[in-house]
Amino acid sequence: MKKIILTTVIVLLSIFNNAKAQTGLNFIGRTFDYQIDNFHLNLEIVSDNQAKWTYISAPNNETGKTAVENCKIEEISHGIYKIYWTEKDGSNVVDIFNLNSNEVFVAFSLPNNKLYNYKTSFKIISEKSENMLPIEKVNFKSNNQNVVGLLCKKDNKKKKPAVVILGPICSVKEQSPIQYATRLSEKGFVALCFDARGYGESEGQPRQFESLKNKEEDVRAAIDFLISRNDVDADKIFVIGICNGTNEMMQVSIDDKRIKGIALVSGNYLIKENMVDLLGNEKIWDTHLQRAKLAKEKFEKTGEVEYIKITDSIGNEQLLPPLPIYEWYHPWENKAPYFTYRGGWQNKVTAMSELETLNFDALSVAKKISKPTLLIHGEMSDGGYEYAKQIFNSIPTQNKKSVWIDKTVHFQFYDDPRVIGQAVNEISDWSNQVN
Structure with a gap:
């Protein structure tokens, strides 16, 4: 199944690489809007290893469904990015975005080994400012x-x-x-x-x-x-x-x-x-040290953990x-x-x-x-x-x-x-x- 997806990806890349390249293209931080069959979705590229998808409209009462996926992103040619992940149900998803032509190729395989391929256009509906700090x-x-x-x-x-x-x-x-x-x-x-x-x-x-x-x-x-x-x-x-x-x-x-x-x-x-200066005097320092020794012995013998406050308005x-x-x-x-x-x-x-x-x-x-x-x-x-x-x-x-x-x-x-x-x-x- 992975070989089928890879073959399809290579074919699409040969088409995408003929597109005229543009400069100044960014991928991370953008949100893409596109339609696949009966599914209208947004895909936000959150970081270089996370993406969030949301169904804007979808059949089977799935409208509004969303998830954050741990993904991998590769820039495979100028302005062309591959993003892929495995979903919780075992489905494998590969998206290739051509920022030169505003096209996206989507390939995914379901756990039952069914393979689906789509090619569609997208629009960018939001993007982080270059001055924003990720x-x-x-x-x-x-x-x-x-x-x-x-x-x-x-x-x-x-x-x-x-x-x-x-x-x-x-x-x-x-x-x-x-x-x-x-x-x-x-x-x-x-x-x-x-x-x-x-x-x-x-x-x-x-x-x-x-x-x-x-x-x-x-x-x-x-x-x-x-x-x-x-x-x-x-x-x-x-x-x-x-x-x-x-x-x-x-x-x-x-x-x-x-x-x-x-x-x-x-x-x-x-x-x-x-x-000693921080605690107040050497007597307090020694009291703290002895308390720590007893607490350590108790923990090692019983597994019980004793706690003290980090700060307080009174006492030492x-x-x-x-x-x-x-x-x-x-x-x-x-x-x-x-x-x-x-x-x-x-x-x-x-x-x-x-x-x-x-x-x-x-x-x-x-x-x-x-x-x-x-x-x-x-x-x-x-x-x-x-x-x-x-x-x-x-x-x-x-x-x-x-x-x-x-x-x-x-x-x-x-x-x-x-x-x-x-x-x-x-x-x-x-x-x-x-x-």
């Missing part, structure tokens, strides 16, 4: 578990440098990471942010387990995903850590040869003195006691339907998570970094300049640069377009100079 939801595997990310890129004109972005502790992709991904894509990057395993839309148990080791694995898997794409220059892979994400990115960069350079943005560096038992942190994150707890775009942030984390975060030694890791490094920090970022300068001075490579932004608080690196814009400009300019 944000594509993507999936990839990390340690055999599904990770959900957001991929941002400006166009498909050539292979581009790519960047993986890892956000603050317990964050989701819809928070600060997407702010950097969208802006970096405007600078010519293929930019990827994602929900780490155990968070948001990604798989992983226990939920809300803050594991530096797991996140490092996720970053490596994200790099695997990027270099498998034909729009990414595999020799130009960069990583960016924001806040706590700086720690994992430093660790990953040490031995992953695929990483060209690392950018550290407003890092909350896991240095004991910094964490939460993961992050400072009140400004609570004030920034509190609105993200609102789960009203009109706030679903904010993603799946939850104000809880496994108590055993602190066994990793409080025992991590960021200074020891920094001393092993040999990759080109850019460090950006605000005067009132976590730990002020003191701990960030300790990190910067510990990095042995000579190919490093620091940017110190006065009168800037930590959360401006999360949501202030002026500060994020400045950071992105610095990252873009620096990456262009990395050899």
